[in-house]
Amino acid sequence: MPETQPAVGTDSIAAAAARLREAAATGIPAAPVRDLIGPDDVQAAYAVQLQLTAERIEAGATVVGRKIGLTSVAVQEQLGVDQPDFGILFDDMEYADGAVVPAGAILQPRVEAEIAFVLKADLAEGPLDDARVREAVDYAVAAIEICGSRVADWDISFGDTVADNASAGGYVLGTQRVSLREFDPVAAEMTMAIDGETVSTGSGAACLGDPVNAVVWLARQARELGAPLRAGQVILSGALGPMRPVTPGNAVQATVTGLGTVSVTFSE
Known part of the structure; x- marks a missing residue:
C-alpha cells in the first residue's frame, strides 16, 4: 500500500480513473491503464482506486467490505509481484x-x-496479528467471487487490476455460517463446478498458506491507509483454486468442506 505520494502525476491518475469510469458506465471494456500509471507502480495504482472509490461513495454507495486478490504464489509470479492486492466491496x-x-x-x-x-x-x-484477527472474526462462509474487468480481454498488469478495484465485480455468500472454533480454513477443500462439470479445485492452504494470513495482511494495509476494517464487514480472502470464465446461462456451484455449498446463475 502507498506510504508516499505516487511518482506518477495527478493528471495521469485522473486520466486512468476516467478511462475505467467510462468503461464501467458504458459497459464497453477499455484499454489497459498501464500506459498512464505504469504496470507495477503500487502507489499510482491505489491512487486511481482511491479516486474511483471516493466517487462511488459520493454517489451514494456504501462500503461493506474488502476483497483480497493475488493470494496465489503462481499468480503473483505471473504478474511479477510479491504481495497480494485488495479492492473494495460495495453494497x-x-x-x-x-x-x-x-x-x-x-x-x-x-x-x-x-x-x-x-x-x-x-x-x-493494537497488534493486528493472527490471534487478534481470529478473535475479530464472527464466522466463515463459503463464497463465490464474481470477478469483472473493465480492461478489455483481461489484459492486465498488477497496476491495471489494482486501479480497477482489484477486478472486483460481485460476490455470493453461502448460508452456512461457521465460527473459527469449529472450522479450520487451512484444511478446507474446495470444488467449483460450472453446469455440473468440475472446473476448479483447491484448498485453504493455497491462499497464502492460510486464508487468515490474507486477512491479517489486509487488516494491516487497511489501517495504514486510514480505512481500517470494521465490525460487520465481509472479507473475501482469496481464491482457493483457479479462476474460470463464465458465459450467459452458466450455473456455478462451489463446495467448501465444513462450509457447505454456494451457487449463482448467469442469465442468458
Whole structure:
C-alpha cells in the first residue's frame, strides 16, 4: 500500500480513473491503464482506486467490505509481484445464494471460489496479528467471487487490476455460517463446478498458506491507509483454486468442506 505520494502525476491518475469510469458506465471494456500509471507502480495504482472509490461513495454507495486478490504464489509470479492486492466491496455487489446475475451486470465475468469472513469487531487498534484477527472474526462462509474487468480481454498488469478495484465485480455468500472454533480454513477443500462439470479445485492452504494470513495482511494495509476494517464487514480472502470464465446461462456451484455449498446463475 502507498506510504508516499505516487511518482506518477495527478493528471495521469485522473486520466486512468476516467478511462475505467467510462468503461464501467458504458459497459464497453477499455484499454489497459498501464500506459498512464505504469504496470507495477503500487502507489499510482491505489491512487486511481482511491479516486474511483471516493466517487462511488459520493454517489451514494456504501462500503461493506474488502476483497483480497493475488493470494496465489503462481499468480503473483505471473504478474511479477510479491504481495497480494485488495479492492473494495460495495453494497450493490452482493447477490443472494442461488441468485441470477443479470446479463451485462458484470463486465467479462469470471468466477472463483473462496472462504469469506464476516467480522464482529473492528480491526483498528493494537497488534493486528493472527490471534487478534481470529478473535475479530464472527464466522466463515463459503463464497463465490464474481470477478469483472473493465480492461478489455483481461489484459492486465498488477497496476491495471489494482486501479480497477482489484477486478472486483460481485460476490455470493453461502448460508452456512461457521465460527473459527469449529472450522479450520487451512484444511478446507474446495470444488467449483460450472453446469455440473468440475472446473476448479483447491484448498485453504493455497491462499497464502492460510486464508487468515490474507486477512491479517489486509487488516494491516487497511489501517495504514486510514480505512481500517470494521465490525460487520465481509472479507473475501482469496481464491482457493483457479479462476474460470463464465458465459450467459452458466450455473456455478462451489463446495467448501465444513462450509457447505454456494451457487449463482448467469442469465442468458
